[in-house]
Amino acid sequence: MPAVIFKSRVYYGIMAEECKRTIVGRFLKQRPQIDKIRSSFRELISMKGSYKIGAYDNHNVSLDFSIEEEFKNVWFRRVIEIEGMQMWLQKWSPDFKPKEDIPVAPVWILLPGLPFNMHNWHYVKQILSSVGTPLALDVATASKTRPSMAKVRVEIDLLKPRIESVWVGNEDENSPLKGFTQKLEYEAILKYCKHCKKLGHNMLNCRVLERLRAKETLAYDGKEVVDNLEGAQLNNKESANANEMEIAKNIQPTLVDTQVNTNENAKDQEEEAEKNNDSGPVLECGQAQNKLKSVKVKSPCMAERTKNKKKKNNKTKKMLKKKSTVIFKLV
Incomplete structure (x- = not known):
């Protein structure tokens, strides 16, 4: 990119002399039309020498005077009201920026x-x-x-x-x-x-700074709320983990006692089974009860009756066999 560099004494000296009687008029809001500004200025201030008013942008205008005394008289006013709006006056400078006032x-x-x-x-x-x-x-x-x-x-x-x-x-x-x-x-x-x-x-009553601070405060409050929620969730998680550990601690002795009791019961059953093996075959509880129900204790009288009954039945069978035999003889 090509560059042009001037000496500071030229930029702020000889070049600035061209605008030494120039004033910048700034409106806080959008300025009126340039023709209305010129007519209002002509009615407010009477000038002997020539002057020019030109539009710079939507908020700034330039006022250039030919007589030094008239330039000072206008500049010393500091504020002029045009079309119901205040126009702030400041001396032009080589460091002028349209969006900033010269201090x-x-x-x-x-x-x-x-x-x-x-x-x-x-x-x-x-x-x-x-x-x-x-x-x-x-x-x-x-x-x-x-x-x-x-x-x-x-x-x-x-x-x-x-x-x-x-x-x-x-x-x-x-x-x-x-x-x-x-x-x-x-x-x-x-x-x-x-x-x-x-x-x-x-800066104490700057609206721009107030809005910026309000945004920062809102962002900080939002971040604080998020941090509080995250902290609460973390605390809840830690509390839940602590409760789980406490429950686990309480359950573990119970499980150990249960295991011990189970082992003791199994040991007792094994000892009982060994005793039953020594005295004879061991039956399960249900089978033993059924066996006891099905066993009939026979007395000596019943045994004799049963024996007589069997003999009688055998005799009857022999007689039936004899009666059922038919022999035919040839005549």
Whole structure:
């Protein structure tokens, strides 16, 4: 990819001079039509010199002035209402980005108790040069109608810490160094959000940051709920395993006792069987009972009767055989 590199002193110096009297007007919502912005601006502010208003995108417009004094008068307003919408004004910079506000703004700085002989632009701008870029004196200071205090418009970087006081001294070859501490008071400083890089609010009441935190909180709560559920499931599983182990411990002695009793019963049966083998054949319980039922004990009288009955039957059979024999003789 081809590349073009400029020197910083050229980029921020000579090239920036082309837009040194350019202001960027930003609308928080979608801006009105460019023709309505031009007509409203013409009605609000009267200009002696020429100026141009052009559309940059749906939220930003550029205002370019030919006279330095008119450029400052518009920029010092900071906000202009057009078509019922606020247009925030900021000085153009080579670092301008359409979706970010430049953290530079003009503010009034008060110098209470400043010696009256120093109410002069040449001296005041030296006192405030470490604070920012001095822009102009207010009318009362310039006309020296308020000797108790000087008031100066200064362009400051909103991201830098505020300087609350400046030491002002004097010395020469014949007198030692002496001086005083000059207190500085800032009036109506614009807020700047470091998160979304917008003017008008800080990080404490940034809506973008609030939505981001709400999402993070919701995600954290969801993760915490999942972790709690997983922890509860794990605890339930551990409890179930512990209960199973406890049941197994309780059942094992019972099984051992049962096995011992079974072994003892089997041993007793084996001993009983050995005794029965010694006295004769052993019958099973059911067979023994049936055998006992089927056995009839015969008395001596019954034995005799049975014997006589058998003899009688044998005799009857012989007689029948004789009677059943037929012999034919020839005549």
